[in-house]
Amino acid sequence: MHEGHHEVKDRVTSPIYTFGEDRNRMMLLAIVVGAICLGIGIALGVSSGIARFTYAYLMNFCFFVSIALGALFFVMSQHLTRAGWSASIRRISEILAVCIVPMGVLFIPIVVMVALKWGHPFEWNNPEWIATADDDLRPIYEKKSAYLNSSFFIARNIAYFLIWIGTAWFLFRHSLRQDTTKSKELTLRMQSRSAPLMILFAMTLVFCSFDWQMSLAPMWFSTIFPVYFFAGAVIGGLAATTLTALLLQRSGRVTDEITVENYHDMGKLMFGFVVFWGYIAFSQFMLIWYANIPEETFWYNMRFKNPAWLNISIALLFLHLFIPFLGIMARSVRRSKPFLVIACLYLLAVHWIDHYWIVMPQYNYDSYNLTTEFAFPIVELMLLAGFAGLFIGSFYFIAGNRPLVPLGDPRMAEALNYKNL
C-alpha cells in the first residue's frame, strides 16, 4: 500500500496484448469445429425426435446467453462502483458481453420454432394448448395466453436483445475509444449510463427467465426464479472472464496486467456468487417444499420422481454448492493459476448442468403420471460443443486485433498496483 515498497506501474507493459496473427486461424478453427458439432447435434437431435432437439437447443442457448449477460452485469457493476481493481480484466468481460450479438443470431431458430407454433419447447405455443386443459383449468390457460402467445413472445424477446446488444455495444465502443483518446470523460459517461442501463438489464433479465425457462412449465410460477437465473448467470460470466484471462496469459498475452491479485478477487466474487446461488436455490426449494401446494410442487416432483433425475437433483446440490464452496474457499487456491483454471472450468460445467436440470425434465414430461423420462445427454453435449465453438469463434471475431486490456482506462494504474491485504 505504501509507495517505495514496490515500483509503481502506471501503463501497460505486456509485449503482446492483442490476438495478432493467431486470431484468424483460431477463429476459423473454433467456428468450423463448432459448426461440425452443431451439425452432428442437430442430426442426432432430429433423429431422436425434433422435440428433444428444441429443448436441447434452448438449454444450450440459455447457457451461453447467461454467460454473456453475466459478463455484461460484471462490466456495468464495475462502472457503477467506480472499481479500480478490475480495470485490467474488464476488457475480456466487455468482449464476452458483446457475444450477445451472435447469440441474437442463434436466437433466430427459436423465433422460428415459436412462429411456426410447434408446441415444443414451449407447450403453450401449441395451438391446441387451451383445448387440452381440464375444464376447470381452462380459464387459467386462457388468461395466461394473454402473455404466453407467439407474437407477444417474439416482440418482447426482440426488445430484450436490442437492449442487451445496445448496452454491450455501448460499453465496448466507449472503452475501445478510450484506448486511443485516454479520455476520462468516457469513463464518467459509462458510469452514469450504466445506472439506467442496469435497470433495463434487470427488467429484461427477469422477463427472459420467465419466458425461456419458467414458461416451459406454463402452469408453474415462482417469483424468485429470475434471481436464480441471475445468480447462475453471474457465476457463468465471472468464470468465463477468469478462464479467458488465464488462457490468454498462458498464450503469452497480457502477461503483466492481469495479476494474481485480480485472480484472487475474481475468485472471491465467484465464491460469493456460488453461495448466493445456493441461498436462492435453497429459498425457492424450501418455501415450495414447506408450503406443499400442488400447483408449485409439481415442478420439483418432475425432477424427483424419476430416480435418474432425482440423482441429478441431489448431485446438483453438492456439485453446484458444497464442492465449490469448499473448493474455492481457501486463499491459496484463489491465488493459484493452475487450480483456478480447473475451478473456472468446473463452475462452467456445473452451471451447464444447472441449465440442463432446469430445462430438460420438461421434455417428455408425462403430465398424467407426473413422471419424466431421462436420456443420456448426448444431443445436449454435442450442441454444447457446437455452441461453444461458435461462441469462442465470435469472441475471436469481436476481439479482432483490438487490445485485450483497456489501455486508456484512467484507473489502470490502480489495477496494476493494488494488493490484497
Place this chain on the structure above:
Amino acid sequence: MVTVDSYYDNTFEDPSRRAPLITGRLDFNGVTEQVAAPTEARKPPQAWYVVFTISTLLTLMLGGLIMHLLLKGVGVWGNNNPVYWGWPIVNFVFWVGIGHAGTLISAILFLFRQHWRTSINRAAEAMTIFAVICAGMFPGIHIGRVWSFYWLFPIPSEHLAMWPNFRSPLLWDVFAVSTYFTVSLLFWYMGMVPDLATFRDRATNKVKKLAYGIAALGWTGSARHWHRYEAAYTILAALATPLVLSVHTIVSFDFAISQLPGWHTTIFPPYFVAGAIFSGFAMVVTLLIPARALFGLKDIITVRHIENMNKIIILTGLIVGTAYTIEFFVAWYSGNNYEGFTFINRMMGPKWWAYFAMFSCNVFIPQLFWFKKIRTSMAWSMVICLLVNVGMWFERFVIVMSLERDFLPSSWAYFIPTWVDIGMFVGSFGLFLMLFCLFCRYLPLVAISEVKGTMEHYRHLPTGTPTSET
C-alpha cells in the same frame, strides 16, 4: 499525508484519482481529537439533552405500557381474529430491517474494500444493536404468557412437559435474531477496543480511566495486538456476512412458508433482505446527518459519505420496486384468483392508503436521488430518508394487513390499532434514541483507527486544490 480544507468539495467525479474521505486539514491527531471531543466535552450540546430527555420519557412510557400489557393481556392491542399478527409483528420486522445496515457496512463493505465505510461503520453498528434490541422486544411480549418465554429455547422436555416446535419459523427467528445480535455485538465491541484504549489513555479522571480501561481489555497497540485484531476482524466479517442475509431471510420465512396468498411467494427472502438494507441505510443517514452537525464531525462524515449511502438507498429501493413488480406480475400470471385478489385488495381495498404510502415512499420518492443536487443536500437526504423509513414501515403493515380479508368473508373487518399499539411503537423509538444518545456521549462515534487507515489512500489531487502537506 495530504489534507484538504473543510470547504473542499469531495463529491467530484474524477476517475483518475480517489476523493479525499477526510477534510478539514485533519491529520491523524486531528481525527482523534474530533472523535474524542463529544465524550470529553464537559457538557454535551443542548440538543442532546432535549433528545435524551424526550427519548427517556418515551422509554419509561414503553415500560409502563409493557406492564399494562402483562397485567391485562394481549387484548389491549388491536390484534383480532383473523389479524392475530398486528402491529407487534410489523414493528418487529421494521426494527430488524433497520438493524441490517450496520453489519452490512461493517462486514460486506469491508470485504468489498469500501474505504468510505470507516467513517460510518461504528455508528451504524451501534444503531444495528439498538434496533435489534427494539425488534427482539416485540415478539418477546407478543407470546402472551411472557413468563414462559424460555419455552422458546430447546430445553429438554422433562423440565417443560413440552417441546418447542422446531418446524415453526417463529422459533427459527429466536435463533436467527439472537445469533445476529451476538455476532453484531461482538463485531461492534471488538472493533471498538483500540478506540476505547485511546479514550483510556486520554482520560482525565479516575472513573473514566477505570471504565474505559476495563472495556479496552488491556490493549497496548503492540504489533502483535494489531495482527490478531486484523485477523479476527476479517474472520468476523466473513462470518457476519451470511448473517446479514440469513436474519431477514428467516424473518421472511415467517410469512412465506405459509400457504396464504400474498405471503407465500418465493421472492420474499432476497426481497426482504434488500428492503432491510434499504431501510437500514435510510436510518443511518437519518441519524448521522444530525449527529455529524451536532458533534462537529462534518470533516469525517463528509458529504461524499452521505452521497454514497444515498446511492445504496436508490439501488436497494429499485430492487424492492422490482420485487413489487414481479410479485404483482406473477400474482396475475399464476392465474390464482386468491393471489390476484390479495394484490388488488392491497392496492384498492380499504387500506389503499397504506399501499400508496408504501409504494410512493419506497419506489417513487427515492428516485429523487438521481439528481446529484438532491443526494448531496443534507436537508433533502434527511427528508427522503425519513420518508423511506415511513414507507418501509408501511410495507410490513401492508403485508401483515392482508390478514384483514381472509378466506372467510364473514370475518372481514377493518383493523384499527389501539392507543397501546401506537404508544408502544412510539416508545420503541424512545428506547432506540435513548440508547443512541448514550452511545454518542460515551463511546467513539467513529472508528478512529480505521479512519486513519484510509487516510493514506488519496494522494493524487489536482493542482490548485487547497491542501497542506503534513
